[in-house]
Amino acid sequence: MIVAIDGPAASGKGTLAKRVAQHYGLPHLDTGLLYRAVGAARLGAGGDLDDVAAAVAVARTLDLAAFDEEALKAGPVGEGASRVAAIPEVRSALLKLQQDFARQPGGAVLDGRDIGTVIAPDAEVKIFVTATPEARAERRLRELLERGESVTLIEVLADIRRRDERDAGRGAAPLKRAPDAALLDNTHLDKEMSWLEALAIVERRRAEIGL
Numbered sequence: 001m002i003v004a005i006d007g008p009a010a011s012g013k014g015t016l017a018k019r020v021a022q023h024y025g026l027p028h029l030d031t032g033l034l035y036r037a038v039g040a041a042r043l044g045a046g047g048d049l050d051d052v053a054a055a056v057a058v059a060r061t062l063d064l065a066a067f068d069e070e071a072l073k074a075g076p077v078g079e080g081a082s083r084v085a086a087i088p089e090v091r092s093a094l095l096k097l098q099q100d101f102a103r104q105p106g107g108a109v110l111d112g113r114d115i116g117t118v119i120a121p122d123a124e125v126k127i128f129v130t131a132t133p134e135a136r137a138e139r140r141l142r143e144l145l146e147r148g149e150s151v152t153l154i155e156v157l158a159d160i161r162r163r164d165e166r167d168a169g170r171g172a173a174p175l176k177r178a179p180d181a182a183l184l185d186n187t188h189l190d191k192e193m194s195w196l197e198a199l200a201i202v203e204r205r206r207a208e209i210g211l
Contacts, residue, residue, distance in 0.1 A: 001026070001107040001211055002122070003202065004115035007129035008175060009078065009163045010136035010143075012186055016129060016198045017111035023199065024109075029064075029101045031112035031119070032081065034094050036072040037062055039080025049083045052090075059093035075144050075151060075159075082163045085113075088172035095119070113167055116178035125205045126181035127198060133160050135187045 003020055007013040014030050021028035041058045042049050049055070071077075084090050095118075102108050102120040110119060116126035131139075137157035144151050167175035177183065182201045186194040205211075 001124050001206070002102050002120050003107070003109040003125040003127070004102075004120050004123035004178070004181070005109065005111040005127045005129060005198075006113055006115050006117070006175070006177070006181065007111075008113070008136065008167065009082075009160055010140040011129045011131050012139070012191070012194055013111045013127075013129040015191065016127070016184075016195060017109050019195050020198060020202060021109040024202075026107055026109050027101070027104065028109045029098065029111075030069075031094075031098055031110055031115065033067055033069065033072050034059075034062060034097070035085040035090070036077050036081040037067060038084045038090060038094075039082075040072055040077045042084065043076065043080050049080055050087075052087055055084045055087055056089045056093050059090050062094075062097070064097075070147075073143075074147065075149050078163070079159065082166050086166055086170040086172070091172050113175040114173035116181050117176060118173045121178070124209060124211065125202050126178050127184055127201055128177040128181040129184045129186065129194075129198075131185060131187040133157060133164065136160055 005013045005017045017028055038055055038058045039049065042055060047054055098119045102110055116123055134157065137153060137160045141151065141153050141156045184197055184201065
C-alpha cells in the first residue's frame with residue numbers, strides 16, 4: 001500500500017505521515033527533507049541557491065542515511081528548500097529516488113507537495129492536508145521557538161505565504177490537490193483529532209479497494 005500525503009508548509013502532513021507509517025508498519029519518507037538537504041548544502045557552501053548545476057550536483061549525491069532531520073528543519077533552511085524545489089532540474093534529479101522508495105515491496109508512506117500528482121500518482125491512498133496560513137504560521141512559530149530560534153509571528157506568516165505562492169506557482173510539479181485525494185483541513189483540529197481523521201480516510205480507502 002502506497003500512501004501519498006501532500007500539503008503546504010506547516011500543515012502537519014509530516015506528523016501525520018509518520019503516524020500512518022508507524023501504524024501500518026510501513027517505511028516513511030519526508031520528501032521535503034530532500035529539498036531541504038539540497039538547500040542546506042548550498043547555503044552551507046555559501047553558494048547561490050539559483051545555481052542550477054550546483055544544486056543538481058548536490059541532489060544527485062544525497063544520502064538518506066546521513067540526514068540530520070533537526071538541522072534540516074531549522075527556519076532558514078525552509079526558504080532555501082523552497083527555492084531549490086522550484087528548479088525543474090533538481091526535481092528531475094530527485095524523481096527516481098522518491099519513486100523507488102514508494103515502489104518498494106510492501107509499499108510506503110511519503111509526504112510532500114507532489115506525491116499524489118507526480119511521484120506516486122497510482123498510490124492506493126491519497127490525502128491532501130491543509131489549514132489556513134494563519135493556523136500554519138502559529139504552529140510553525142511554536143516549533144521554531146521551541147528550537148530556540150528568534151522569530152515573530154509576522155515573519156513566519158510572511159514566509160508561509162511566500163512559500164505557498166512559490167510552491168503553487170512553479171512550473172515543475174506545482175503544489176496542488178490530486179483529483180482523487182481526500183481533503184483533510186485541520187485548521188480547527190488538534191494533533192489527535194487530525195490523526196484520527198487521517199486514519200479514518202486510510203481505512204475507508206482500504207475498505208473500498210479490499211486491502
